[in-house]
Structures are given as structure tokens and as C-alpha cells.
Amino acid sequence: MSQIRLMRPYISFDEVEAEFREVFDSGIFTRGQHVEAFRAELAVYTGAKHAFLTTSATTSLWVCLKLLGVGPGDEVIVSDFSFPASANVVEDLGARPVFADVCPETFNMRPEVLEALIGPRTKAVMFVDALGNPTGITEIKRICSASGIPLIEDAACAIGSSEHGVRCGAIADLTCFSFHPRKLISTGEGGAITTNNDDWADWLQVKLAHGARGMKGVGLDFVDYGYNFRLSELQAVMGRKQLAKIGAIVSERNIVRNAYVERLRSMGFVAQRIGGSAEHNVQSMVFRVPEGVDRDALIAGLRGRVEATLGTYSLSAGSFFLSKYSCRQPISYCLESTTITLPLYEGLDVNLVASAIEDVLS
Numbered sequence: 001m002s003q004i005r006l007m008r009p010y011i012s013f014d015e016v017e018a019e020f021r022e023v024f025d026s027g028i029f030t031r032g033q034h035v036e037a038f039r040a041e042l043a044v045y046t047g048a049k050h051a052f053l054t055t056s057a058t059t060s061l062w063v064c065l066k067l068l069g070v071g072p073g074d075e076v077i078v079s080d081f082s083f084p085a086s087a088n089v090v091e092d093l094g095a096r097p098v099f100a101d102v103c104p105e106t107f108n109m110r111p112e113v114l115e116a117l118i119g120p121r122t123k124a125v126m127f128v129d130a131l132g133n134p135t136g137i138t139e140i141k142r143i144c145s146a147s148g149i150p151l152i153e154d155a156a157c158a159i160g161s162s163e164h165g166v167r168c169g170a171i172a173d174l175t176c177f178s179f180h181p182r183k184l185i186s187t188g189e190g191g192a193i194t195t196n197n198d199d200w201a202d203w204l205q206v207k208l209a210h211g212a213r214g215m216k217g218v219g220l221d222f223v224d225y226g227y228n229f230r231l232s233e234l235q236a237v238m239g240r241k242q243l244a245k246i247g248a249i250v251s252e253r254n255i256v257r258n259a260y261v262e263r264l265r266s267m268g269f270v271a272q273r274i275g276g277s278a279e280h281n282v283q284s285m286v287f288r289v290p291e292g293v294d295r296d297a298l299i300a301g302l303r304g305r306v307e308a309t310l311g312t313y314s315l316s317a318g319s320f321f322l323s324k325y326s327c328r329q330p331i332s333y334c335l336e337s338t339t340i341t342l343p344l345y346e347g348l349d350v351n352l353v354a355s356a357i358e359d360v361l362s
């Protein structure tokens with residue numbers, strides 16, 4: 001029997017074949033109709049005024065920090081339970097990532113922790129929707145607005161999630177998405193930025209197009225220096241196909257999540273908590289393992305039957321940041337070693353996973 005994989009792609013070659021053929025026949029591989037359409041559809045879906053496509057969430061986060069002028073002497077408060085990219089981009093620009101410990105249930109930044117960390121050097125706050133869970137972002141936004149600090153949402157995992165009926169993409173000042181294969185929409189690699197701010201959208205429009213705005217004679221008018229972090233036409237075709245069915249993808253993932261929670265509760269596994277006003281896309285099915293269970297041994301024991309991995313990382317506990325700043329965050333560090341990600345895809349029989357866990361633990 002083959003191992004149950006963590007995730008299955010939500011896209012098949014059959015779905016894109018006709019459009020791929022058109023792209024190949026036209027010879028237009030970049031800056032074509034699909035890129036423009038995907039960008040517009042993403043704005044409509046998220047409810048954001050502006051959307052921009054990029055090569056990854058990492059480039060999106062980096063560009064947003066550049067936009068805000070983050071540099072040496074600045075601090076950016078970052079949720080500590082995340083993928084290192086969230087803090088790497090801050091470090092790369094010469095600023096200091098200030099790690100905010102998280103709620104042990106939702107795994108997200110806590111308002112009281114944020115309030116205690118805000119200081120004169122705080123240039124921005126980066127809230128991470130841990131594993132796609134947006135719980136608490138609205139309150140974090142309220143604190144940031146009251147303090148006059150821009151909020152970047154690292155929504156790398158959170159396409160399709162919402163809080164108080166507002167989708168990720170339209171909550172924070174700037175939102176960054178990932179289209180990596182472990183995400184609900186995958187273009188292989190890829191990402192996006194959304195914002196409601198017209199001035200920032202204008203900056204992004206120019207900077208993401210090599211610094212060009214309009215034409216100068218028969219050529220482009222390069223009014224600034226800029227970058228190329230573009231998505232291709234073929235990737236945009238893939239993105240559009242998945243965005244068109246994102247509602248169904250989120251529903252299906254929640255059905256499997258509910259079955260998991262029901263099945264594993266009696267075994268002492270505690271699922272990541274979703275706030276009552278939040279809709280979670282369940283990008284990853286993450287549980288805290290029961291007390292006394294060796295998480296690493298469990299993952300090793302499942303190998304061959306069930307693919308499993310850790311929840312995610314405590315950024316402040318990573319070797320680089322720990323040696324540089326020595327400020328390991330206790331809750332996040334505990335979550336890094338006691339959480340497990342289990343497979344989740346449409347139609348998965350969670351009993352197969354549960355039985356494998358029972359076998360390993362017995």
C-alpha cells in the first residue's frame with residue numbers, strides 16, 4: 001500500500017490543456033491575458049481593491065517591506081510560529097525582527113503580546129495566519145491602526161480564509177499570498193500582494209514592472225528603478241483554474257478536518273483552534289500531540305504508511321536567529337516540538353490515518 005501523502009494538487013493537466021495549447025500557439029508566455037485576468041479575479045475574490053502577482057510569498061513580503069521603507073534601525077514585529085521566510089525578509093533589509101509569541105490554541109500572534117512589543121522603532125507588524133488560520137487578525141489590525149503602524153499579513157497559507165466575513169486579502173494594509181504546491185492554489189511557485197491603498201498600488205505597479213510607467217516615444221518610460229518578480233502566463237492559467245473552485249476546496253477541507261477532530265479527540269490530539277468568527281481554509285491539518293507522546297518518534301513510526309511532518313517553526317528558535325538575538329519564544333518553541341501535520345485532501349478516509357497512529361502508539 002502506498003504512503004498517504006500530506007496533500008494532493010487541486011489541478012490536473014486535463015484542466016489546463018486547452019489554455020496551455022492556446023498560450024503555446026500564441027507565443028505569448030508573459031504579460032498576457034491570463035496574467036491580467038488572474039490578477040483581476042484575485043482582487044474580486046479577496047475583496048481587495050488592488051492585486052499584484054509575484055514569484056512567491058517571500059518576494060511579496062520583501063517588496064512590501066521595501067514599500068514601507070523598512071531598513072536599518074527599524075523593527076518589525078513578526079509572529080513567531082511561522083516559516084522562516086517571514087523573518088528572513090526583515091533581516092535581509094537590515095531591520096530587526098521582533099518575535100511575538102503566539103496563542104497556544106490558535107497559534108497566532110496575541111494582542112497583549114503585540115501591545116507590549118510596540119515601541120518607537122516599530123516600523124511594521126507582520127501577522128502570520130498560522131497554517132492558514134486567520135483567527136485574531138481583526139483585533140491585531142485594530143491595534144495597528146490605533147498605533148499608526150502598517151499591518152502586513154503573511155497570508156502565504158491563507159487564501160480562502162476569512163474573519164468576520166472579510167476575506168484575507170482585504171483585512172490588513174498589505175497581504176501576501178503563496179502559490180507553492182503545499183498551498184490551496186498552486187502555480188508551482190508563485191505569489192501575490194493585495195492592498196486597498198491606491199498610492200501603494202501605484203508604487204507596486206511601477207516597481208514590479210522594472211520601474212516603468214507608460215511610454216516614452218516608442219519605448220517604456222522608466223520613471224524609477226524596479227524589479228521583475230512576474231508570474232508567467234502558464235502559471236496564471238493554473239492559478240485561475242484553482243481560484244475558480246476555491247470555495248469548494250475550502251469546504252471539502254473543512255469536511256475532512258471535522259472528521260479528523262472527531263476521530264482523534266478521544267486519543268488526546270488537540271486541533272488548532274479556529275475562532276468563532278473565522279473561516280479557516282485548513283491549509284494544514286495540525287494537532288498538538290497528547291502529553292507524553294514523542295512527536296518525532298510518531299512521525300518516524302508513521303513513515304511508509306502516512307506522510308507527516310511538524311506543524312511549523314519557532315522562528316526565534318532557529319539556529320541563526322537564536323544565535324543572533326537569543327530570545328526564544330516559549331509557547332512557539334513548545335508548539336514546534338509538539339505539533340504534527342497530518343495528510344489532508346478531498347475524500348481522505350481519516351480512519352486510515354487514525355489507525356496508523358493507533359498502531360504506532362500502541
Ligand SMILES: Cc1ncc(COP(=O)(O)O)c(C=O)c1O
Nearest residue numbers: 056057058082083085156178180
Ligand atoms: C507563513 C509562510 N510565509 C512565507 C512562506 C514562503 O512562501 P513562498 O514559498 O511562496 O516564498 C511560507 C511557505 O510555506 C509560509 O508558510
